[in-house]
Amino acid sequence: MARSIRLPAVFSLRAFAGKVPGRTSVRQPTKPALRNFSASHALRLLSSTHIFHDVAPLRSYRRDLLLNKRTVGLVPTMGALHDGHLSLVRQAAAENTDVFVTVYVNPTQFGLNEDLASYPKTWETDLAMLESLDKELAKSGAGRVSAIFAPNTKTMYPTLPPDSSIPGVGSFVEMRPLGQLLEGASRPVFFRGVATVCMKLFNICAPERVYFGQKDIQQTVVIKRLVKDFHLDTEVRIGPTQREGDGLAMSSRNVYLGARRRAVGIVLNQALRRAESQYHDGKRKRGDILWPANAHADGVLMEQEALEPQERVRFEVDYISLADPDTMEELDEVDESKGAILSGAVKMLPVESPGDDEELGVGGGQIPVRLIDNIVLSPMR
Numbered sequence: 001m002a003r004s005i006r007l008p009a010v011f012s013l014r015a016f017a018g019k020v021p022g023r024t025s026v027r028q029p030t031k032p033a034l035r036n037f038s039a040s041h042a043l044r045l046l047s048s049t050h051i052f053h054d055v056a057p058l059r060s061y062r063r064d065l066l067l068n069k070r071t072v073g074l075v076p077t078m079g080a081l082h083d084g085h086l087s088l089v090r091q092a093a094a095e096n097t098d099v100f101v102t103v104y105v106n107p108t109q110f111g112l113n114e115d116l117a118s119y120p121k122t123w124e125t126d127l128a129m130l131e132s133l134d135k136e137l138a139k140s141g142a143g144r145v146s147a148i149f150a151p152n153t154k155t156m157y158p159t160l161p162p163d164s165s166i167p168g169v170g171s172f173v174e175m176r177p178l179g180q181l182l183e184g185a186s187r188p189v190f191f192r193g194v195a196t197v198c199m200k201l202f203n204i205c206a207p208e209r210v211y212f213g214q215k216d217i218q219q220t221v222v223i224k225r226l227v228k229d230f231h232l233d234t235e236v237r238i239g240p241t242q243r244e245g246d247g248l249a250m251s252s253r254n255v256y257l258g259a260r261r262r263a264v265g266i267v268l269n270q271a272l273r274r275a276e277s278q279y280h281d282g283k284r285k286r287g288d289i290l291w292p293a294n295a296h297a298d299g300v301l302m303e304q305e306a307l308e309p310q311e312r313v314r315f316e317v318d319y320i321s322l323a324d325p326d327t328m329e330e331l332d333e334v335d336e337s338k339g340a341i342l343s344g345a346v347k348m349l350p351v352e353s354p355g356d357d358e359e360l361g362v363g364g365g366q367i368p369v370r371l372i373d374n375i376v377l378s379p380m381r
């Protein structure tokens, strides 16, 4: 769609800071702001947010930001936004003049038997959430949600169609063995897909900083490795995991859980917290740290198995891990000067014998849900 775009009022009115942290050098942009900007393919949604579907207009827009000494913080997402995503946007807005949010469900990170087809898509709600957050940011004087990039798959994979098979025909970025451990052991193409799509997004958006959530901790390690090993000129920033009141990590996939599985899904966080307590109590050996976590998960599993099918929740523990923070390799003992990462994954199996009035979530309780969580054991000295 070709549209002519007025320069957003924000560029002539809003003060901006070129540096973080502290936003000490706040000044008004010189005029004419963004004089080279000719984003004929950008749809301007809000007072200051542009939606892009194509690479060239986004690049042109980004180049003008650079010429005007503005900074870009990139928040890659797969949409179905929740407060976890919004917290990353807020962090990016506190540290940059312009936040780019990408919304793209990347097919190459889903294995052939995974939930690509049913992955939640809530585009209209996502836009409304970003618009509302942008209004809040406007009042606070922070950076703004400047661009939303929502490409299609032909744009992201211009030569060959995306291939999720393990041999994988196409152009990929991979980290071995890092991408094959833990999440990568259960989802063999996952980190290849993530690293590849992030390389593309970083090249397109050329952000000063990129923002990822601690919830997907192995993904943050993969992204840091990507930036280091390919000499990408961007800084990786990690935002804390946002949680529901009972501690369940927010996740786009939680909408599938329904009430019964939601109540039991907290088992993983409870297990990890038991292991964390052991570390804080001075335990350093793998067995001493992990046994209460495994015992808790086993206990909940037995309790559930003892219930009737119309009440019980079936789940499988994929792993509970104590790993090195840089490599994600399993540790026999924690080096206090480095700390460690406690992480885990459970698969919530489809609900059995659903009741007529039961709240089953999206998909009627029949979609298996993979829940992940982690706790960083910080260095002690």
Ligand SMILES: Nc1ncnc2c1ncn2[C@@H]1O[C@H](COP(=O)(O)OP(=O)(O)OP(=O)(O)O)[C@@H](O)[C@H]1O
Pocket: 076, 077, 078, 079, 083, 084, 085, 087, 088, 211, 212, 213, 214, 215, 216, 239, 240, 241, 242, 243, 249, 250, 251, 252, 253, 254
């Ligand atoms: N609870 C959370 N707290 C902080 N960041 C989060 C949280 N959930 C997701 N993120 C981050 O948001 C970014 C986009 O994630 P994504 O769109 O896959 O959402 P998600 O909730 O992780 O979805 P999924 O259910 O697929 O795991 C990632 O950097 C991810 O780590």
Ligand SMILES: CC(C)(CO)[C@@H](O)C(=O)[O-]
Pocket: 076, 077, 078, 104, 106, 109, 194, 197, 198, 216, 219
């Ligand atoms: C980083 C990401 C957007 C890549 O598709 C995805 O893995 C996610 O949302 O965490």
Ligand code: BAL
Pocket: 078, 109, 216
């Ligand atoms: N948040 C990670 C994206 C995925 O699970 O595919």
